[in-house]
């Protein structure tokens with residue numbers, strides 16, 4: 007009787023106190039995103055869509071996000087980004103280390119394969135503006151240039167917004183449903 | 185033989201029923217004490233350079249704590265944004281008694297005025313949100329005590345000669361109870377808002 011009680015009790019304690027660990031569902035999506043479906047078929051030049059940049063104070067850093075739609079027949083490579091808004095403009099990627107560590111690093115180039123869409127988005131690629139010359143507040147718009155091997159230098163406009171990844175996903179979903 | 189109620193046998197049965205019930209109530213909500221900071225008195229400063237004894241000055245409130253550095257362009261803004269979403273969710277439900285705390289692990293760069301700017305450009309509601317910095321040794325100790333790791337990985341030399349460091353860091357939001365004990369950890373950039381709001385309610389009750 008005593009033994010049974012002890013066994014039952016310890017089982018209870020063991021299971022009762024088991025901590026439900028937050029599991030990361032994050033998986034870096036592959037470069038060829040599902041957004042392929044959203045691609046416009048007849049465009050024969052590289053397109054940059056939906057560019058936005060996070061607000062930040064002067065002398066601070068921020069990230070620019072956008073979609074590169076390559077509906078051409080050849081691969082293209084992003085080799086540089088330029089802007090007049092910051093001391094340095096670099097192409098970066100965010101990476102995961104271990105279970106819950108995050109970091110970012112500069113990447114020299116990114117290939118956008120023919121017929122694919124590559125998304126620069128939170129927790130993935132971004133163009134990093136280091137040491138801003140001025141503060142960026144919501145509703146403003148900035149210009150920057152992306153240099154591709156094939157398409158050359160593309161001028162883009164990015165709207166200052168503080169977006170969440172989920173919001174983005176929703177928008178995309180509704181777009182696709184339309 | 186008269187005091188049947190206190191007989192060994194009865195006690196055993198009582199134990200069998202009461203203890204598991206007790207365990208269920210206390211552990212079933214899966215908010216065990218992860219780190220006890222209730223006795224700690226870290227001297228930190230808020231975004232207005234006012235001294236804050238952490239977590240002493242927060243006692244009596246449930247605290248949502250995020251760990252960031254302001255030079256971070258990607259993960260930390262998500263953490264901060266998630267905290268804002270929690271703040272908004274609580275407002276909607278008229279839940280009070282919760283304080284939001286952002287602590288920097290890069291205090292050399294993130295002075296009070298830098299943190300103030302950080303909140304301002306994001307138009308954050310600072311009525312129940314403080315941004316803490318302090319001596320590097322103190323913030324390092326805070327991070328160590330809750331198991332948040334931040335290591336400078338990449339660095340860039342600026343024209344001014346100054347080095348700018350980018351950290352590889354733990355992606356974390358903590359929930360602290362009214363007594364200053366860490367009761368839950370979440371991925372800061374991928375927070376489940378509903379879950380943390382429920383956990384907050386549990387700790388408020």
Ligand SMILES: [Cu+2]
Pocket residue numbers: 069098099110111132134257
């Ligand atoms: Cu970056």
